[in-house]
Amino acid sequence: MTVDFPAGHGPVPTLAGMPDLDEKTITEAVLRAGSHGSDERLGTVLGALVRHLHDFVREVSLTEAEWAAAIGFLTRTGQLCTPDRQEFILLSDVLGVTMLVDAVAHRRSPTATENSVLGPFFREHRPSFEAGADISGGLPGTPLSVQLTVVDTDGAPVPGAAVDVWHADSAGHYDSDVVGLEGAAMRGLFHTSADGRTSFTTISPAPYPIPDDGPVGSLMRASGRSVMRPGHLHVRIEAPGFSTLTTMLFREDDPYLENDPVFGVKGSLVARYETHEQGEALRHSFVLDRA
Structure with missing residues (x-):
């Protein structure tokens, strides 16, 4: 025709x-x-x-030039990915997609603790501790005493819950990035007692920048955005019959709370780090949804 x-x-x-x-x-x-x-x-x-x-x-x-620039950006992002660095996950984080997928996948009941992102620093192979242990690894910083309670949506304690914790040091480094450190530090696995409680001591976590030496960092600078994450404690809780909770606790006085580059901050996850003579103390209760 x-x-x-x-x-x-x-x-x-x-x-x-x-x-x-x-x-x-x-x-x-x-x-x-x-x-x-x-x-x-x-x-x-x-x-x-x-x-x-x-x-x-x-x-x-x-425009054709803009699409070519976008393809070049994605190409550089992929080229920077290695077994130890995932630039595409970082891109997902700063675009809010990681948190959006998390929110869609983990819709909680109104009284349950809200989920947040797992982040790249969780390790399956981590030491186990008894309640009250010091997990600081002897690193310098403000001493932090942490007391955690795990309950269900009716307020009943959840005994035997596996509680993973991990965080950065006073300079914003996780143990894998601390020069000269051998073994794990600032991370550990605990289990709740019959009354749903566990505790440990460590050092207070500091804010830190996301990796900004690659394409994502260039995008953040071009967008006029901060690369600083507010200081936080990661917590992951598993218990039979309950949905796994992956979340964080942020300092209420952190200057970067309102500009978290990966959008992980939620109002209910902002906690008070109380000051006392020996350092700081953090007390928090987590509410688990039944599976």
Whole structure:
């Protein structure tokens, strides 16, 4: 078949039945092309991605130069990824996608403690301790006494809950980044007693910057955003019959609370680190949802 063009242009042959694709019709063509797979969930996710991505291109009238720059950015992001560094996860963090996926995947009952991101510093291989142990590894800093309680949504204690904790030191470094440190520090696995309690001593965690020497750091600077995370204590709690809780406790006096680059701060997770003669104390109760 042929189509008519304005004067001065000759007819251009096209395949019979093949529509001419333009900015309005190409989206449906792509969706039709991907509609024959056997994985229904993949079709749903990929279809939504195509629709939103195409709408984005149309909304901002994306230029070829801008799209090439975006591809270059993603290429550099991938090239920086190693077994010890995941720049794409960092990109997901600063775009708020990590927290959004977490919020969708962990919808809690109103009285349960809110979830937050796991972060890159959790370790499956960590030492186990009895309640009251010192996990500071002898590192310098303000002494911190921590008392934690785990209960269910009815307020009943949860005995035998596995409580993982980990955090940065007074300079904002996790144990894997502390020069000269051998073994683990500022992390450990505890179990709650019959009354749902456990405790330990350590040093107060300081704020620290996310890695900013790669493409994500360049994006943060171009956006005028802070790379500093507020000081926090990571907590992960598992107990039979309950949904796993992964969360953090932030200092209420931290100057970076309102500008966390990975959007992990929630009002209910801001805690008071009380000052006393020996250092600081933190007391907090966690409420678990039943699975």
